[in-house]
Amino acid sequence: MGIIELQHVNVDFADKKRKIVHAVHDVSLTVEKGDIYGIVGFSGAGKSTLVRTINLLQKPTAGNIKVNGTDFVKDGKQVISNKNLQLERRKIGMIFQNFNLLNEITVVENVAFALKHSGLKDKEIEEKSLKLLELVDLKEKADFYPVQLSGGQQQRVAIARALANEPDILISDEATSALDPQNTQQILTLLKKLKEELNLTIVLITHEMSAVKKICDKVALMQQGKIIENGTLRDVVLHPKNSLTKSFVGGSLEVINTLESLNLTKLNDHEAIYQLIYSLANVTKSIIIDLYRQIGVETSMLYGNVELLDDEPIGTLLVLVKGDSDKQKQTVAFLTEEGVAVTRLNEKGNLYD
Numbered sequence: 001m002g003i004i005e006l007q008h009v010n011v012d013f014a015d016k017k018r019k020i021v022h023a024v025h026d027v028s029l030t031v032e033k034g035d036i037y038g039i040v041g042f043s044g045a046g047k048s049t050l051v052r053t054i055n056l057l058q059k060p061t062a063g064n065i066k067v068n069g070t071d072f073v074k075d076g077k078q079v080i081s082n083k084n085l086q087l088e089r090r091k092i093g094m095i096f097q098n099f100n101l102l103n104e105i106t107v108v109e110n111v112a113f114a115l116k117h118s119g120l121k122d123k124e125i126e127e128k129s130l131k132l133l134e135l136v137d138l139k140e141k142a143d144f145y146p147v148q149l150s151g152g153q154q155q156r157v158a159i160a161r162a163l164a165n166e167p168d169i170l171i172s173d174e175a176t177s178a179l180d181p182q183n184t185q186q187i188l189t190l191l192k193k194l195k196e197e198l199n200l201t202i203v204l205i206t207h208e209m210s211a212v213k214k215i216c217d218k219v220a221l222m223q224q225g226k227i228i229e230n231g232t233l234r235d236v237v238l239h240p241k242n243s244l245t246k247s248f249v250g251g252s253l254e255v256i257n258t259l260e261s262l263n264l265t266k267l268n269d270h271e272a273i274y275q276l277i278y279s280l281a282n283v284t285k286s287i288i289i290d291l292y293r294q295i296g297v298e299t300s301m302l303y304g305n306v307e308l309l310d311d312e313p314i315g316t317l318l319v320l321v322k323g324d325s326d327k328q329k330q331t332v333a334f335l336t337e338e339g340v341a342v343t344r345l346n347e348k349g350n351l352y353d
């Protein structure tokens, strides 16, 4: 049994012209205790709406929702009392892109605010808030105001506040999207550390695959309200099935940026661009040299990158292969046989169709 179980969840909205928008469409998802589960997709895919159903900030129109062993919704109807829901919500912390801190009170008061209904005495609340700030390495800023802190520091305050009621689950809704790369790394590393120290389960919504690759063990890809692919991070990265997933897992942004900066003119019939993703442990030979030797195609490298997925080095290459359509077919077959996930792209970095 998962700590979060969503079954056939739908969320429908009526837009201004009373047209129904299926923001979440028949989503079933199980998050196990201790997972860091990434939910990725482009803007408008339905990620926020989906995770807001976990604590019923968003009521679903259909489906079942069970969290921490308690049924929240059955067949689209709320079956938990509002009073119990309030208690259950305390076990689900949330952090957001814009931090949502109160600017007129200090950092420590922001954290203490979450303990208002905890039944603790003022002194205990203060002590606990300071401990939480220590946990996120920000105790020295306790008496500062949020505006006096950097974005990354403000997010750490928000994390301390989200952990105040000792939740089992932490939902991170684009928590690093407003941060620079260095702060993003720090926050992601902190989330992983907190998960281990506090035995948390984390649901991380993001449009950045790089964030998922850094800390998640599992990932689901959303498109137009549906989960189009999910599984362990390794499986989804190395064996993507859906074509959108294939372009997403390659860190499509860097690939697209590279192609934009190369400003390639339209390719001729004998040229094709491929994104190749593979585990360096499994693909030890030089595939570019082998392509020349075995298939007789000339391959130029346009972009290359190695990332660690849970300590396993994963390579991403962007290559331009010259050869007629027969040779291109042989190239794809050879690479696939070698265990490389191959995705053909056009000169703009989008999926080739």
Ligand SMILES: Nc1ncnc2c1ncn2[C@@H]1O[C@H](COP(=O)(O)OP(=O)(O)OP(=O)(O)O)[C@@H](O)[C@H]1O
Binding pocket: 013, 014, 015, 021, 022, 023, 041, 042, 043, 044, 045, 046, 047, 048, 049, 050, 207
């Ligand atoms: N309250 C609402 N009323 C009407 N439509 C909504 C409402 N909330 C979301 N939507 C629509 O539902 C769809 C999914 O939105 P959602 O915010 O969940 O996507 P997202 O993947 O989280 O994107 P983003 O990262 O941009 O927030 C969008 O088409 C959005 O316009």
